[in-house]
Amino acid sequence: MKNREERVREEKNIEFLNEHQKAKTRFLKNISIVFILTFIFMSAYELSKQAIFPGITIWTSHIVTIIVTTILAVIIASIPLLRTERLILQLDRKQNEIERMETSILKSNKKLNMLSSITRHDMLNLLTVITAYTEMIADADAVRKNPENNSYVQKIQRSVRSLNNVVISTRDYQDIGVNAPAWIDVRETFRKVYLSNSWFHQLRAIDPEEEIEIYADSMFERVLYNLMDNTMRHATGASAISLSFSREDETGCLFFRDDGPGIPEDEKEKIFNHSYGKNSGLGLFLVREILGITDITISENGVPGEGACFRITIPPDRWRFTGAD
Incomplete structure (x- = not known):
């Protein structure tokens, strides 16, 4: 899997090539239009000169027309191309500035x-x-x-x-925000967290059917750990957990569910508050903070008495099916 820096560089190169190709296409289109219009104008001009100065041959007029037309067409059509090149250079400089700022922030963290x-x-x-x-x-x-x-x-x-x-x-x-966000395989991470912690084996785990990646902080693994840990500590009588995915227009949604007693209506938002709960009070609070680094949100919308259901909402540009470029 490519790291974030490689992806940014690759996307920037693709964007540059696309803009350059568009500029060349516009250049060829403009030069053709200008050439035709200028040729018509110069032809009419040369014909009028022949009427005034009959000593000029038709071939001399055509040669002069073609030369002048070509020069004017190249000059006029080059103006948008030069403007596009300057724009691309400005975007490249801004991208470099952003990369330097990100590097400085990571070092500070x-x-x-x-x-x-x-x-x-x-x-x-x-x-x-x-x-x-x-x-x-x-x-x-x-x-x-x-x-x-x-x-x-x-x-x-x-x-x-x-x-x-x-x-x-x-x-x-301590590592929240220290490393740059990356594309993370959801199913693989869910299995890894479940299998590497024997305490969770008391629960039956149901993997997501879809193979997707989300763009999240490198501590997304801890997000899933805390959700499983929350079930073990607070969902009395729970026997299973599951993670599923659904698509709502361009937005992606992950649903972490258990079959415990659920969460009362008056606690659905409080459980994400700092210091709320029986232990350190940091578990679900930090889950929300980790996800929020890449604008992913989490809420609890389960039905009390039927189990907890944590909805993780992922913006359109923060998820993709596995294998997408």
């Missing part, structure tokens, strides 16, 4: 990613120290024999564990 990794490492070290000291305090007689003090220490320990889980969860998402 990688530096921020490194800083985030260092900060997370230091925070986990400090949390380890806090955890050790709270365990020592919890074992002290003044705490074990005093229910009120023991309750305070337990609350501190729960808070420390929650903060530790949040810090660890950020490791999974």
